[in-house]
Amino acid sequence: MLLLLALLQTPPPKPAQEPSLFDRPQFVEGKFEATVDSGAHASAGSAARTTIPLLSVLQLPVSRRSTSANPQANAAHTEALILEGNRQPIEAAKLFARAAQLDPSPSHILDASVHLLSHGAPSQAAKLLTQGLLAHPRDTNLQLALGLARFALAQYEQAKSCFLSALQQSPSDPRPLDALAFIIEAAPSLASTLIEPLSQSPFHQALAILRALNTKPGVQQAEALLQKAISQNPNLDKAHFELARLYLDQQRNTDALGELLAVIQLNPNHELAHFRLAQLYQRTQRKAEADIHFAIFRRLHSKRLEAEEAERKARILFSEAPAR
Numbered sequence: 001m002l003l004l005l006a007l008l009q010t011p012p013p014k015p016a017q018e019p020s021l022f023d024r025p026q027f028v029e030g031k032f033e034a035t036v037d038s039g040a041h042a043s044a045g046s047a048a049r050t051t052i053p054l055l056s057v058l059q060l061p062v063s064r065r066s067t068s069a070n071p072q073a074n075a076a077h078t079e080a081l082i083l084e085g086n087r088q089p090i091e092a093a094k095l096f097a098r099a100a101q102l103d104p105s106p107s108h109i110l111d112a113s114v115h116l117l118s119h120g121a122p123s124q125a126a127k128l129l130t131q132g133l134l135a136h137p138r139d140t141n142l143q144l145a146l147g148l149a150r151f152a153l154a155q156y157e158q159a160k161s162c163f164l165s166a167l168q169q170s171p172s173d174p175r176p177l178d179a180l181a182f183i184i185e186a187a188p189s190l191a192s193t194l195i196e197p198l199s200q201s202p203f204h205q206a207l208a209i210l211r212a213l214n215t216k217p218g219v220q221q222a223e224a225l226l227q228k229a230i231s232q233n234p235n236l237d238k239a240h241f242e243l244a245r246l247y248l249d250q251q252r253n254t255d256a257l258g259e260l261l262a263v264i265q266l267n268p269n270h271e272l273a274h275f276r277l278a279q280l281y282q283r284t285q286r287k288a289e290a291d292i293h294f295a296i297f298r299r300l301h302s303k304r305l306e307a308e309e310a311e312r313k314a315r316i317l318f319s320e321a322p323a324r
Contacts, residue, residue: 140169
């Protein structure tokens with residue numbers, strides 16, 4: 001049975017004067033009203049994208065202790081953390097939302113939203129965050145979280161706008177740049193619109209150029225930008241990887257080999273680098289090395305699929321809770 005029915009049948013006891021957790025979301029006179037309902041959750045068959053990689057990149061801060069002046073909000077947040085630890089995500093979601101309802105601070109809104117995003121409920125998180133940003137329009141973490149929710153819903157233009165707003169608000173924060181890289185990969189048609197906004201970062205601008213301009217001058221410009229990015233930060237594994245891809249496309253195998261080896265030295269768990277390296281070794285008749293890197297790739301690939309399957313199961317749990 002849908003989660004909405006389950007929640008409506010089992011609301012937590014509370015005094016009548018307190019705001020209802022199950023009210024329709026609205027923003028009135030500075031009061032944040034949250035809700036949890038099934039209609040907003042992403043079902044297992046939906047087109048919601050896997051959020052694990054981007055959520056990891058964004059590193060959204062989650063509070064492990066509420067310091068609200070409202071003791072009821074603190075109690076709700078504390079109980080939500082306990083339920084989350086006990087793998088009761090639906091009950092935890094209700095209480096995270098309740099804490100945000102009683103004290104609509106950025107941290108409470110973010111905690112509730114990250115919990116929803118982590119359990120495959122991007123649509124509900126988007127509602128929560130949209131309301132939160134009305135009260136806290138300059139909060140970079142809320143902007144990033146809303147961008148993540150839009151990304152998970154394949155609303156790439158809206159996600160792009162959120163990440164650009166976060167970049168404008170916090171130009172020294174690398175997270176909006178990395179989030180925009182996800183937009184470029186997921187929606188290459190938007191890459192051309194990001195070339196200029198990403199001019200502060202040679203790597204990210206090169207990425208936009210490579211996905212947008214399939215021309216010799218574009219490739220040459222991107223190569224120069226990637227080399228500049230590496231000169232500024234030799235440990236930037238993603239720049240080495242993009243340069244390796246560029247060299248492979250040009251059949252510059254020796255140059256590509258050097259860049260791929262640099263990638264796995266910096267990041268031994270770079271799945272695609274091992275795959276490309278195995279292909280390159282195979283192409284150059286180095287079977288033993290190819291077999292080693294194919295084996296590493298298969299192990300890393302299986303691990304990633306397991307994480308995605310866990311997320312899919314969480315999404316099912318979260319969107320179709322049994323009635324109680």
